[in-house]
Amino acid sequence: MICGVRFCGGCNPRYDRGKALEKIKEQNKDVDFRIAEEGETYDHLLVIGGCTNCCASHCQFSTREGLTKMWDEKHINEVLKKIDEIKSKEKAKQNIK
Secondary structure, three states: OEEEEEEOOOOOOOOOHHHHHHHHHHOOOOOEEEEOOOOOEEOEEEEEOOOOOOOOOOOOOEEOOOEEEEOOHHHHHHHHHHHHHHHHHHHHHHHHO
């Protein structure tokens, strides 16, 4: 699974966004997290905002399984759950083949 990551500009961060991503990565060593780039298609996109505005643009990125936005470190568990759902879905597709 390839997960694109889009950070906001960091003008008003209320938590350490980099540490939040590291916590997510620690529990998903089988996921390839990459800074999102235009022209690439990702299985999922994680948009990490630093405050409730979560203003990072993301419409320029292509995904197979949508995106998840987070703007507080309290959202880490929700992100982990979503990634697990996508991995389970991918695994089920592979078992059908």
